[in-house]
Amino acid sequence: MDKLNQVLLKPAIQVGADLFAWMQQGGTQGLATALDAPQTLIQRIADADLRGMGGAGFPTARKWEAAAQAAGSEKYVVCNGNEDEPGTFKDRTLLSRTPHQVIEGALIAALAIRACHVIFYLNPHQQGSLREMRRAVAQWQDSPWLEKVAKAVGQPVDLQVVPSSGRYIGGEETAVVASLEGGFPFPRKKPPFPAESGVRGCPTLINNTETLAKVSHIIRHGADWYRALGVGAASGTKLYSLSGDVMAPGLYELPMGTSLHDLIYRYGGGMLEGKAFKAVFTGGPSNTLLTRKDLDVALDFDSVRERQSRLGTGAMIVISEGSSIIRKVAEYIGFFAKGSCGQCPSCKCGTFQLARLLERVDSGRHSPADLAALRHLCQILPGSGRCGLIDGAVTVVQSSLHTFPQEYGIAATAD
């Protein structure tokens, strides 16, 4: 248990919106270090091998680099706190319990790319996060720190808390940009990436809340310290949102690369009612299912990818033997169908059709033709949308068809 909650969830730093208490716990030291040598920040983040914690696992330093290199005097840093997918509950915890570590990280990012706007883009359904962040940001605005950052950036820096539309799709990078420009959160075609041309055409760095929360700790303690926290080649820690049929669901901060088995049986108290483990929906839940043979997988971006799945947001929805996979998949696809923004016809109709078919399969009212249609849709839909929503939805359906064909009443397909 000694590896539990070492950095972001360390009990001592759960100080809420009180800036003074945060400083007493060593807060702002990272920012002070950063102010001493702002030009080395990106290299230090690169050394620490910090990845995007919103699901993609993209190296953060490369994103920062792109935004720093982009031309333009007006740049944005956006902290993406739109978190809305089933099974993920990490960002809301950070934003409501330790808002200052997020703000400090965002200011360091602003220093690194010389941004003058820092926006906290938060899900309005999470009233607690919104309230605490507003209180916390108000304290920074009255502090001398903002002045120091502005001096280093070379222009005034403003902090803003902006409620998002509260829609799932609003968390997609380009949708964040659309939303901040005042429109409906329609995702846009990439490239150009927001780091080159984002809010009102300005270079915009969009990072997940958890990613930014880690920044101040890395700058303060050094990249080597951060790398050493991880297991093996993986670096740092990760927030795992554990839910489903386990004894003790909850948010666990563990070394990046902790095995799935340890997460469930060592930290999560084992399976509920002593049932047998069946599968895990990771991330979105829009990824390939992890099954019993994957219990030993190290939960870091690269190791999970080797099993043809993705770590995603670190959400682990555990399903026990006896629970219906189809029921869960139908529930998630129903969520995606509701969450689709509707601008790409294939996604709008595709997710709806998938949800409808799954609902029928789940309630046992389907015909063989429905199953054929389901498989057919899984073949034609991927890649047909501007954003990844439809791909994620298809991935999870396809994976359930492939891994648990007997639940659909169909013959197993060859691996």
Add this chain to the structure above:
Amino acid sequence: MTQATTAIPHAEALARLASGATPTLRKSGLSRELLLERYHPDHAPAAAATLQIGANAGERCHPTLAELLQANALIDGFDLAGAEQLSTDVLVIGGGGAGAAAALTAASHGADVIMACKLRLGDSNTVMAEGGIQAALGRDDSPQRHFEDTLRGGHYRADPLLVAQLASDAPDAIRWLIELGMHFDVTDAATDGGTLRYKQAGGCTQPRILSYRDYTGLEMMRVLRETVELDPAIRLLNRCPAVELLSHDDGSCAGAVLFDLEYQRFVVVSARSVILATGGCGRLHLQGFPTSNHYGATADGLVLAYRLGAKLRDLDSFQYHPTGIAFPSRLAGGLISEAARSCGAWLINGLGERFIDELAPRDVVTAAILRECADGRGIERDGRIGVFLDTPRLARQWPEGIEHHLPALAHLAAKCGIDPATEPMLVYPTLHYQNGGVVIDGEGRSTVPGLLCAGEVSGGIHGRNRLMGNALLDIIAFGRRAGQRAAEDIGKRPLRRGDIEHVYSWQRTLVQSGLPRQARAPRLYPGPGHYPLHRNERSLA
């Protein structure tokens, strides 16, 4: 049941009573409070336990009931996979009077209703209610007096708002029942104008009981059943016990899981609102008492509501009806209506004395009978102990015969092999009613959004003791209120498929608090009725 070792033999007591001497009313020597404290079963040491988990953790509860409330669920997630799906605006669980009143009212306000009965529609305690229904309709009566009587009868422990609604809804409830076609006893048309006839009830300042002979509940259920069966907006599911409620993510109620006995399969009903009308818990035979309740009274509703997080109240307070049959033992617990006492039948102990005002509130009379038996003044017949209910006294005042006024009593006596006109009946208190239940507001809403309650499953209306005639009124008054509320909420509540996530959190709580997970509830069918829900259990059975 604790029975005294000493008692007066039946023949001796009978001879004493037959001597013709007018029995004297012995002074009690104990205040009502002391009498209750020392002799009422609710105050026995064996009746006290403390709930460890759930919304009422730390509160007092009867140990037998606590065992069920803190039990594990009957089903698990896999039971829902592939189960038949139904959806409706309002799901009514329970086939008694409260359920029927709620279903009819919801349907008349435009809701689609599914009514699920564990047995069949009408198989309930409603049909066993004999005495009557209270309503302040008399010329000298008022809802205010009804309110005051009810509050006092419940030892001022009832929720005054609920009691006020009960009393003021009563006249309209009677009108509704008459419109549906229910009969009530009326006075002689030639001499008294043929108006409603009022009877006196224990604990009331005014004759306020309306009745139909002594099977009022049966008559009420007759019209309710016919009306429900004929209502096209109500889909009736007989022999479909609710085994679990469904919940949304926010903890609100989303419907229920039923088990269809005929097809031996689970049915998942999604509903905007669920009205629990599952009645009480007499069949749990608390402290070994016999019960007057029907087969289905196993506290199912309390268990389901509690697991979903609803707050309950007065879980240590039950009504023991003073005059249950004590002899013969095969009929033990069968009920002799309070109407008998209200018409003038006395209670006599083995010494030939009256020992209590027969029309005192039921808990007081019960405590007094238990005191006589405990102190050796009870009457023993073939190993059964009780006191006499002096039915021959009724026969003397009614030359036309007891069966003319109290046919159910005459019928029961015949089953006992007793002629009530010549021989007194041996009676002993019987577990009759659950005073507490789910906490509700004035419109039947529990503390869980989307979950409403009506009838005996709800608490707070009768305080810690219920008056005769208020149960039949309660089911109609609050059944209609809950039905109307549920129908009006149609636009506000989502119709989405729920899950049993609350069961999983419940199981986690069970483990964390070290309670056993093997105990399962609700009990559904006590005793001989064994209906295994799962196929593997079926093959073993």
